[in-house]
Amino acid sequence: xxxxxxxxxxxxxxxxxxxxxxxxxxxxxxxxxxxxxxxxxxxxxxxxxxxxxxxxxxxxxxxxxxxxxxxxxxxxxxxxxxxxxxxxxxxxxxxxxxx
Numbered sequence: 001x002x003x004x005x006x007x008x009x010x011x012x013x014x015x016x017x018x019x020x021x022x023x024x025x026x027x028x029x030x031x032x033x034x035x036x037x038x039x040x041x042x043x044x045x046x047x048x049x050x051x052x053x054x055x056x057x058x059x060x061x062x063x064x065x066x067x068x069x070x071x072x073x074x075x076x077x078x079x080x081x082x083x084x085x086x087x088x089x090x091x092x093x094x095x096x097x098x099x
Contacts (some may be wrong), residue, residue, distance in 0.1 A: 049083050
């Protein structure tokens with residue numbers, strides 16, 4: 001997994017490439033927490049994400065809960081068909097804000 005960070009003023013976009021699995025989900029969680037306080041909105045660009053496991057889904061839900069409590073918008077963009085199917089099968093497409 002590779003995480004590419006891009007700031008547009010106080011809006012952070014994280015472009016995730018590869019796979020979010022049991023091991024890499026911890027890296028993603030640490031990266032989000034390390035940037036916490038530096039942004040007023042978070043966009044996660046999943047254009048080049050090949051796979052997300054249940055551990056990765058947990059990171060997304062935990063991130064959404066934390067940011068929602070701080071009134072910080074969190075949007076997931078550019079979900080491909082494979083990852084979109086995982087979101088639909090898990091019901092996360094109804095929980096997360098996906099554009």
